[in-house]
Amino acid sequence: MRRMVQAMLLTPAPKAKILAIFGIDMRTCHLITGGAGFIGSCHVLRTRAAGVPVVTVDKLTYAGNLDNLCSLANDTKHCFVQGDIGNDELMAHLMRTHQPTAVINFAAESHVDRSILDPDAFVRTNVLGTCALLRVTLDYWYNLPQDHREAFRFLHVSTDEVYGSLCLGDAPFTENTPYAPNSPYSASKAASDHLVRAFHETHGLPVLITNCSNNYGPRQFPEKLIPLIICHALERQTLPIYGKGDYIRDWLHVKDHCEAIDMVLRRGTVGRTYNVGGRAERTNLDVVHSICAALDRLRPHSDGPYAKLMAFVADRPGHDFRYAIDCTRIERELEWKPRHTFDQGIEDTVSWYLDNQAWAERARGGQYRDWIARQYAGYERVGE
Numbered sequence: 001m002r003r004m005v006q007a008m009l010l011t012p013a014p015k016a017k018i019l020a021i022f023g024i025d026m027r028t029c030h031l032i033t034g035g036a037g038f039i040g041s042c043h044v045l046r047t048r049a050a051g052v053p054v055v056t057v058d059k060l061t062y063a064g065n066l067d068n069l070c071s072l073a074n075d076t077k078h079c080f081v082q083g084d085i086g087n088d089e090l091m092a093h094l095m096r097t098h099q100p101t102a103v104i105n106f107a108a109e110s111h112v113d114r115s116i117l118d119p120d121a122f123v124r125t126n127v128l129g130t131c132a133l134l135r136v137t138l139d140y141w142y143n144l145p146q147d148h149r150e151a152f153r154f155l156h157v158s159t160d161e162v163y164g165s166l167c168l169g170d171a172p173f174t175e176n177t178p179y180a181p182n183s184p185y186s187a188s189k190a191a192s193d194h195l196v197r198a199f200h201e202t203h204g205l206p207v208l209i210t211n212c213s214n215n216y217g218p219r220q221f222p223e224k225l226i227p228l229i230i231c232h233a234l235e236r237q238t239l240p241i242y243g244k245g246d247y248i249r250d251w252l253h254v255k256d257h258c259e260a261i262d263m264v265l266r267r268g269t270v271g272r273t274y275n276v277g278g279r280a281e282r283t284n285l286d287v288v289h290s291i292c293a294a295l296d297r298l299r300p301h302s303d304g305p306y307a308k309l310m311a312f313v314a315d316r317p318g319h320d321f322r323y324a325i326d327c328t329r330i331e332r333e334l335e336w337k338p339r340h341t342f343d344q345g346i347e348d349t350v351s352w353y354l355d356n357q358a359w360a361e362r363a364r365g366g367q368y369r370d371w372i373a374r375q376y377a378g379y380e381r382v383g384e
């Protein structure tokens with residue numbers, strides 16, 4: 001309890017708001033972890049728009065950003081708590097207090113390049129943190145009345161990277177593709193998926209897992225390819241492309257991902273995994289060219305096309321060549337399909353970053369600049 005109070009006091013949200021939460025009926029609330037990050041915040045906003053009360057728990061690592069939730073500042077059915085999913089006491093207290101009907105776990109260390117330099121942080125949050133959250137959730141779930149126990153769900157948000165890498169011409173990943181993670185990030189996510197599955201098999205905890213392809217959209221921390229390229233382009237900096245830029249990812253707009261999560265939560269079969277993807281495979285070169293073309297249309301520069309800033313830099317070690325998702329299961333069972341085309345989604349995303357340069361500026365505070373200096377200094381430029 002003392003740690004919990006400390007966590008509450010640490011929260012930058014106004015005290016009155018935290019107190020208000022105890023005065024309202026949160027019995028149908030969702031507990032969303034990692035909700036100040038890119039995808040988590042999109043999901044928190046979507047869940048509140050649907051009228052469901054939300055308790056957001058986020059450690060506010062370098063990637064967590066309360067600006068992402070600023071539109072909820074006066075929302076009495078949203079409560080933000082700064083805390084770690086690995087803090088049993090805090091998480092148990094929040095579950096007892098708010099009685100969530102669902103826990104949705106977005107909290108993670110999420111950047112492959114960082115996992116190469118500091119794998120321990122990924123094991124701590126993605127593996128040990130998820131395990132602690134599962135233990136606490138299990139205890140909470142066991143003690144629920146029968147009908148609440150049946151309705152309860154634990155949804156774990158994961159990635160297609162757990163399946164490893166594909167060659168050109170290989171069939172896309174299905175839910176039955178064996179796990180073969182190659183980076184410390186994907187290995188830690190794979191371990192967390194196995195733990196989630198194990199809690200279902202061993203204890204009957206009603207879990208669901210989603211494995212999604214690369215997301216893009218508003219509020220993505222500018223260390224990932226798409227926002228990094230937009231921010232660098234606007235500052236007339238080099239646009240760093242690893243290797244030859246021929247790596248392939250399947251891209252999905254973050255709002256489509258969150259809609260999929262919602263559908264899986266409401267109608268997915270307990271114990272099941274659902275692959276989520278955009279059926280939008282692009283090489284990194286294609287992606288960067290699309291961003292540059294959108295910038296040329298929306299913010300033309302007197303020095304000429306943005307693509308002039310592209311530069312090939314030394315490659316990421318162990319770089320997965322291709323990810324591709326077969327999302328037939330979610331399409332057939334839940335009738336989900338993406339609403340955004342890649343071209344429109346990129347145009348909208350570039351527009352968002354143009355309209356929200358103050359957000360990007362704040363997100364790229366001191367620590368971010370240190371990261372970029374450390375990450376890209378050693379990456380020699382190997383031609384344009």
Ligand code: NAD
Nearest residue numbers: 034036037038039059060061063064084085107108214215
């Ligand atoms: P993100 O890095 O933007 O956000 C992660 C959030 O988790 C941050 O707000 C961070 O502060 C918080 N967090 C980190 N450690 C924590 C801890 N110990 N306790 C509580 N909070 C903690 O990541 P994202 O891109 O929004 O990804 C969210 C989830 O979706 C992750 O699990 C990721 O593996 C998964 N995913 C991401 C993508 C993608 O393309 N971004 C694709 C598929 C799946």
Ligand code: TYD
Nearest residue numbers: 112214223224225226240241242247249284
């Ligand atoms: P990223 O956004 O880091 O996602 P992931 O590695 O999880 O797929 O990277 C997407 C692709 O873009 C990946 O192939 C690595 C490449 N990339 C670059 O070429 N340059 C960069 O500066 C970054 C961050 C990524």
